[in-house]
Amino acid sequence: MQEEVNNTEQSIQHVLQLYPFEVQNITLLTTKSGRVTWEVETDQGVKILKKTDVHPRRMWFIAEAHEHLQQQGLPMAPIHRTTNGGICVGAEDHAYVMYDKVEGNEIIYYHAENLNKVMQYIAQFHIASKGFNRTEGTKKRSRLEKWQKLYRWKLQELEGNKQIALTTMHDPFSQLFLANVDQMIQRGREALQALEEEPYQNWVQETINNGSFCQQDFTLARLIEVDSSPYMKEFHSITYDLPSRDLRVLLNKLMKKLSVWDNQLSIQLLQSYDSINPLTEEQYKVLWDDLKFPHMFCSISHKYYLAQKRSWSNEKYLWAIQNVIAVETSKEQFLQNLPSIYQEIKKGGL
Known part of the structure; x- marks a missing residue:
């Protein structure tokens, strides 16, 4: 164990020597989810050194996107290059990046004004992402032209989980799952057909042409408030995909926290986004189709039938599926009224 600690310290010292800073102190901050971060005090301010268990060529891709957004003026922690101009430092199966440590206030989900600002920030992110040209040799990630495959895989898994549930009908989770799975499968098939x-x-072709990307998962944990505006303090990953991917993920995540689909809040948040990055009615239809697909229902059943959350009790799983069903059920009215909601979004009113 001590030998491993010593080897890690030697590796960190070697990595830090590659940057044009005089290091004064190093403090380990976090070790979780394949990521380790250190706070590094230097002669040019406090930095964050992050080690991530991803292929160096993938981190190269992410770090270049980080720098691209930074150059486009998106408020985010500046990333630093090494003395020799490298955007990241690669090893066999992991890589390091360094960026400024930025202080700010926490942004919470249960604050409408902050959420509106976050939606405007996401819009700025999507605009700033356009024109990104990755260096040949970087390992990109793309979901463009792959939604059909993903939808089919999830629907197949739902069908398989349905067969499992039919053999465990005494189980309260399976009873709830079976009471709703056919409706979820039907919605999923309709969404798949719409693709x-x-x-x-x-929209796929337009996104390919303009080189834009999305964050994949705009969790508020990566954002802070600086000067009353959202600011990205860390940057984990990107993928070439439609902007609606980020909108769908955040809207679903927020409504799941509220345990109900709030139509007015959804409209208000989309108005905020649209005030910065206006979408066409066709593009909103794509978002509606993605919201129709039962991503949350697929996710909780996937976790349950594969026993992914070993620390979760049966009661927690049961609460989780009840919550998802409540959100998906209350979402129906929203999904059925795109024309009128689109008009309301375009009225603005911010």
Whole structure:
């Protein structure tokens, strides 16, 4: 164990020597989820050194996107290059990046004004991402033209989990799952069929042409408030995908926390986004189709039938699926009224 600690310290010292800073002190901050971060006090301010268990060529891709957003003026922690100009430092199966440590206030989900600002920030992110040209040799990640495959895989898994549930009908989770799975499968099939239509195909081609990307998961834990505005304190990953991916993930996540789909809040948040990065009615249809697909229902059943959350009790799983069903059920009215909601979004009113 001591030998491992010594080897890690030697590696960190070697990495830090590659940067144009005089290091004064190093403090280990966090070790979790394949990421280790250190606070590094230097002659040019406090930095964050992050080690991530991803392939160096993937981190190269992410770090270049970070720098691209920074150069486009998006408020985020500046990333630093090594003395020799490297955007990250690679090892066999992991990589390091360094960026400024930035202090600010926590942004919480249960504050409407802050959420509106976050939606505007996401819009700024999507605009700033355009024109990104990755260096040849970086390992990109893309979901463009892959939604059909993902939807089919999730629907197949739902069908498989349905067969498992039929053999465990005494189980309260399976009873709830079976009471709702057919409706979820039907919604998923309708969403899958919609991907064959022009709105999705056109937006995919436009995104390919403009080189834009999305964050994948805009969790508020990565954002802080600086000077009353959102600021990205750390940057984990990106993928080439439609902007609606980020909107769908955040809206679903927020409504799951509220345990109900709030139509007015959803409209208000989309107005905030649209005030910075206006979308067409066709593009909103793609978002509606993605919201129709039962991503949350697929996720909780995937966790349960694969026993992924070993620390979760049966009661917690039961609460989780009840919550997801409540959100998906209350979402129906929202999904059925795109034309009128689109008009309301375009009225603004911020």
